[in-house]
Amino acid sequence: MNWDPDALIPRRALPIARRRIAASRAVVINGPRQSGKTELLRELHRTAGGTLVSLDDASTRTAALEDPGGFVNGHDAPLFIDEVQRGGDPLLLAVKARLDRSRAKGQVVMAGSTRFLSEPRLSESLAGRVRFVDLWPLAQGEIESTVDGLVDAAFGGMARLLDLRVFAESREQTMARVCRGGFPEAVLADDPSERRDFFSDYVRTITARDVRLIRDIADLAGLRRVVRLSAAQTAGELNIAEFARSADLATDTCRRYLALLETVYLHHLVPAWSRNLTAKVRHRPKIHVTDTGVAAQLLGVGPDALSRPGTSVAGHLLESFVAGELARQLTWSDTDAELFHWSDRGGAEVDLVLESSDGRVVAIEVKAAVDINEADTKWLRKMRDKLDDQFVVGIVLHCGERPRRLGDRVVALPVSSLWADESPNPTRS
Missing domain, CATH: 3.40.50.300 (P-loop containing nucleotide triphosphate hydrolases)
Known part of the structure; x- marks a missing residue:
């Protein structure tokens, strides 16, 4: 950069x-x-x-x-x-x-x-x-002056994905991106303390001014609790009743605060996807904080903490990071598609689902791990077998550095594939 x-x-x-x-x-x-x-x-x-x-x-x-x-x-x-x-x-x-x-x-x-x-x-x-x-915060390809083309490449199929020129990055480098987020001022900050100050001022302005310009908020402390809970539950299914109890708010008040915070782009919702793969599909949306730099600041975590094995919040923040990058790409991709997630009451779950206007599907799992095994593809394979020809490809995005085939129309790719250029990739296997 x-x-x-x-x-x-x-x-x-x-x-x-x-x-x-x-x-x-x-x-x-x-x-x-x-x-x-x-x-x-x-x-x-x-x-x-x-x-x-x-x-x-x-x-x-x-x-x-x-x-x-x-x-x-x-x-x-x-x-x-x-x-x-x-x-x-x-x-x-x-x-x-x-x-x-x-x-x-x-x-x-x-x-x-x-x-x-x-x-x-x-x-x-x-x-x-x-x-x-x-206009979202900066995409990683805008930061790196590369093509953010994973959406179009994925709908082009396995061969096109494996021709991405992937940038090798360590888990630590990926988590540094997550904590930096995409706001131009935060990206350009020379000093970590400048970035922290920006995020603090951003959240303060959202709660003290922007939301209150739309609607008068009597319980500012309650609104701030909802902001912090949004970060704590990022990449989780949104259960309003449980969220309200955690925020110590009435359900209707909590629903109103969440809607106001979505209106000012603090978070965005990814709806549930259903093609009747099972009779037990869940219908709640997932909540994703719009900028993972803001979320990391609210949670008090940095790249070092997120890079340590076993840090549970790392997977949630990484999933929200990927969801945000895909949402950005959908605003300019050649493929007309929408973003969803899928889960059922039996425990099946796919983090992110892209469905094109003609019904083709790309399924994506996000893993903060460096090493990927067959178990990580279980629900991708289930979706592939149920959808048959309408399933284009399943992708496991991970913090490793190499792409790898994992079977019929299933592939593991580094997170950096999101902003990779399309050209022959000498590291593929």
């Missing part, structure tokens, strides 16, 4: 945003705070012209709140609005009115640190008028 700290980090979302601006009246760029939305807007504005404003600026926000129609119509197009959620419903209604008057492309580009259509106060849907772009 050799960067000029003052240079723009190339983002996969940039060409996607440009295409959608050219093809639609308005675009919304969604993502966590500090994920790079402001920098992306600046780059789009630099090349497209128009007007760039931020509602984090008090005077700008006042102008938007006092006269939303004049604000939206009084600037040259395209109008780029950062932190749009701070303008509330009146501003969105003014945007809607502008879009209804003209079908011209690229009129308004909005960025916000909330899931746009799920925020309670932003009730006016702009469905049919806007396109969306998701």
